[in-house]
Amino acid sequence: MEIYQFINSFYKLIEINLNLKLDFSGVAVFLLTIVFFSSKDAINNSQKMDNENKYVGMWVTKDGYIRHELLPNNRYDEARGNRKSAYQGDYKITVDHIDYKDDTGFVADGDFKNDILYHAGMILYREKVQ
Incomplete structure (x- = not known):
């Protein structure tokens, strides 16, 4: 009974505010479409974040x-030898590809394959957390 009341209330809202005349099944289809696309976007965003x-x-x-620390806020901090924070900047990951842009504007990229980062002729391995 609750869903019926919700749809009926939504129907009245559409009719009053948008001056649309929809029958009850039209409102139900409209609501289901909104729910479908909202949940689809949520799933896509979740998958993107997981990736x-x-x-x-x-x-x-x-x-x-050479050490690249990829931070959860899409920033990175690169150390070289004794130079901690030699380079810092932003990164963006698309599937298994990474694009870097350091704070001076220099850009570079790389690819992840089998838990190895291939970047600018270098091979970087994930540091094991102990």
Whole structure:
């Protein structure tokens, strides 16, 4: 009975505010369409966030000289040797591709494959959390 009351209230709202004449089934279809597309967007956004978040963390070259820390706020901090924060900037991940733009405007990119980051001729491995 609650859904019927909700649809009926929504029907009256549409009729009064939008001056549309829809029958009861038209309102129901309209509401279901809104719910469908809203949930579809929520799922897509959730998948996008999951994809971006799966790469957050520290990525290092085999010798440990270069370290990229991908932060959850789409910022990165790159250390080189003893120079902590040698470069900082923004990153954007699309599927398994990463685009970097440091704070000076320099851009670079890379690709993740099998939990390895290939970036600018370098190979970086995910640092294991202990």
